[in-house]
Amino acid sequence: MKKHVIFLEVEGGNDKGTDGLRPDTMPIVNSLKAVGWTAEVIFYTEAKKKELIEHIAAEADAYISRINPGNLDDESSYFEMLRQLTNRGVVGLERPEVMMSYGAKDVLVKLRDTSLVPTDTFAYYNMTDFIENFPKHLAKGERVLKQNRGSTGEGIWRVELVNKEEVDINGALFTAQVKCTEAKDNQVYNFQLGEFMNFCEQYIEGENGMLVDMKFLPRIVEGEIRILMINDQPVNVVHKKPAEDADAFSATLFSGAKYRYDTPADWPVLIKLFKEKLPMIIGILGDYDLPLIWTADFILDTDEHGNDKYILGEMNCSCVGFTSHLELSDDVARAIVKLVTKNKSKELA
Ligand SMILES: Nc1ncnc2c1ncn2[C@@H]1O[C@H](COP(=O)(O)OP(=O)(O)OP(=O)(O)O)[C@@H](O)[C@H]1O
Ligand SMILES: [Mg+2]
Known part of the structure; x- marks a missing residue:
C-alpha cells in the first residue's frame, strides 16, 4: 500500500472555508499525517479528467470525494471518472453507486418495510x-x-x-x-x-x-434530529428546530431553524434503535460498506399505543462534512485507514 489518499474538491460553492476548501478537509489531511499517512487535495475540473485519472491511479490508494453535486456542471461525467478509478483498483470513498443508494431520496421507499419509514411512502x-x-x-x-x-x-x-x-x-x-x-x-x-x-x-x-x-409528520415542530455518522459510528447529533412561525416546518439551514449540537449519549433511544437497524439497512441498500461520512435525519411520530416513534426523513452521503467539532477529523482519518486497508487486502486476497 502507498498509504496515500487524494481528496477531490471543486472550486466555488458556498460550502468552502477561508482556505477555499471544505472546512474539515485540512483537519482530516493533518489527522492522516498524524497516523503516518499522506494526502493531497485536488480540484476537479472536466478538462483535467484524463490527467487526474492517471495521477490518482498511479499515486493513491483511495480517493475521498468531497464535492456537492450541485457544484458540478456534469455529475455523470464526474461519476464516470470515479468508476474508471475504482476499476483501476483505487478504493472509492464513496463510489457513485453508494452515493446514489444512500443519498437519493427514494432511499425512503427502499426502507419503507422497516419500522423506520411509514409504509405509505x-x-x-x-x-x-x-x-x-x-x-x-x-x-x-x-x-x-x-x-x-x-x-x-x-x-x-x-x-x-x-x-x-x-x-x-x-x-x-x-x-x-x-x-x-x-x-x-x-x-x-x-x-x-x-x-x-x-x-x-x-x-x-x-x-x-x-x-x-x-x-x-406534524411533530416536525419539535425538531428534526440528525445523526452524523463516521462509517459505523454515530459521532454527534444535531437537533434542528424549525422557526416558530405558523406555517414553518422546515429544519433546513436557511429557513430560520435553530441548531443545537448534542452528543449521541443525549439520544440513547434513537441511537440504540439506529444501531440495531444498521445491518438491515446495509442489506437493503446493496451490501456496500457504510459510507465514510454520512447522516440520517429523523422526525418524531406517535405509534398506535401513544408511544414516540422515530421516522427516517432522509439520508445524505455524497458531500457530508462538518464545520464545527473539527476534532472529529481524527475519527475520520482512522475510518479512512480502516476502510482503505480492508478494501486493499480484499483485492490482494
Ligand atoms: N414527512 C415530513 N413531515 C414533516 N416535515 C418534513 C417531512 N419531510 C421533510 N420535512 C421537513 O422538510 C425539510 C426538508 O426536507 P429534506 O430534509 O427531506 O430535504 P433537503 O432539501 O434534502 O434538505 P437537506 O438540505 O437537509 O438535505 C426537513 O428538514 C423537515 O423540516
Ligand atoms: Mg434534510
Whole structure:
C-alpha cells in the first residue's frame, strides 16, 4: 500500500472555508499525517479528467470525494471518472453507486418495510404515475413531496387540501385548492392541485428525476434530529428546530431553524434503535460498506399505543462534512485507514 489518499474538491460553492476548501478537509489531511499517512487535495475540473485519472491511479490508494453535486456542471461525467478509478483498483470513498443508494431520496421507499419509514411512502418516476396516485394519497391527509436534486429544502413541498371535501373516488380533485409550503423558506403558495402537479414535472423529468411522497409528520415542530455518522459510528447529533412561525416546518439551514449540537449519549433511544437497524439497512441498500461520512435525519411520530416513534426523513452521503467539532477529523482519518486497508487486502486476497 502507498498509504496515500487524494481528496477531490471543486472550486466555488458556498460550502468552502477561508482556505477555499471544505472546512474539515485540512483537519482530516493533518489527522492522516498524524497516523503516518499522506494526502493531497485536488480540484476537479472536466478538462483535467484524463490527467487526474492517471495521477490518482498511479499515486493513491483511495480517493475521498468531497464535492456537492450541485457544484458540478456534469455529475455523470464526474461519476464516470470515479468508476474508471475504482476499476483501476483505487478504493472509492464513496463510489457513485453508494452515493446514489444512500443519498437519493427514494432511499425512503427502499426502507419503507422497516419500522423506520411509514409504509405509505411512494416514489414517482413519471408524470402518469404521479397524476394517478398522488391525489389518492392527498385525499387521506397532508403529504410532503420531495424532489431528488437540490438541497436545503428546495423543491421539498408540504401539500395540504384547503377544503377536505374537494375529493371524489379518484382522490383529491384536480380543481381542488391546495396550500403548498416550500421547505426552502417556509413560503406558502396557493394552487389548484392540477396546476401544482404540472409545476412538479420539472422534478420528475431528466436524469435521476423523481418525487418522493410521504405523509406529513406534524411533530416536525419539535425538531428534526440528525445523526452524523463516521462509517459505523454515530459521532454527534444535531437537533434542528424549525422557526416558530405558523406555517414553518422546515429544519433546513436557511429557513430560520435553530441548531443545537448534542452528543449521541443525549439520544440513547434513537441511537440504540439506529444501531440495531444498521445491518438491515446495509442489506437493503446493496451490501456496500457504510459510507465514510454520512447522516440520517429523523422526525418524531406517535405509534398506535401513544408511544414516540422515530421516522427516517432522509439520508445524505455524497458531500457530508462538518464545520464545527473539527476534532472529529481524527475519527475520520482512522475510518479512512480502516476502510482503505480492508478494501486493499480484499483485492490482494
Ligand atoms: N414527512 C415530513 N413531515 C414533516 N416535515 C418534513 C417531512 N419531510 C421533510 N420535512 C421537513 O422538510 C425539510 C426538508 O426536507 P429534506 O430534509 O427531506 O430535504 P433537503 O432539501 O434534502 O434538505 P437537506 O438540505 O437537509 O438535505 C426537513 O428538514 C423537515 O423540516
Ligand atoms: Mg434534510
